[in-house]
Amino acid sequence: MSTPVTNRLLTTEEDARQAEGVLQQIVGPQGVLSAGHHNHEMTPLPREIGVLLQQVLQAVARGSTVTVTAIPAEVTTVTAAAMVGVSRPTLMRMIRDGELPAHKVGTHTRLASADVTAFIEARRARQRAAFDELRSILDD
Template sequence: MNATLTDRGVGKTTLTVTDTAAAQARAVDTAALASAVPPELASILTEVMRIVAAGGTVTLGSIPDELTTTNAADMLDISRPVLMKLIRCGDIPAHKVGSRTRLRAGDVLAYRERMREQQRAAFRELRAFEDDESLDY
């Protein structure tokens, strides 16, 4: 089959490419692409082209501006009760829509990035400790 298969789900699109599509992706002039679109978009498209050229699968998704607590918990890979505790503690801002709690996607993504940075810092500290103590596993 020489056609690109597109699977459209709720909020995301998955592209699985053929050998022909991968060859076409390798032939794209990324410098010309960068001059034709905004830099942020060029960066994303260049990465998509690299993955497609390598024969990989790319999934593009969209995130609504406002999330339910279930969606936010899924994005953070935590349980909903843990998320509610973070909201009560003020770690993640939220607001009520009627009796329902909602979160801004930007706030959830910012919290996720803060947590990832804390994890990276802890890992760097652990590696430094291992190096200082000459620990080799």
């Protein structure tokens, strides 16, 4: 079972200038990123790749530290608990209660990274909705 691989890029002022220059060269109409080929023809990148690259370049242009983590398709309960921000026993309760799907590999419990990420995103959406509701109540 592989664990997440993290790479950290500490940017310099020169990196920031270069990233800004690259952004100006590759952002096309409607903010779509395009890449040039050997024949100098600009081809739009797939949306998800374009968004990812644009976020990285914008962070570098601001002089921020960029951390990229590659998460395997399947994770252990320890890794999933860290991703969710709960203890492993709490994660195991969530699995038992059906909040998170998991499967057994021999005697070990494994989770699909996509399921863990979807759970995190759904939880954030619920938190935002609750916060917005609270704010609307306080504004009245």
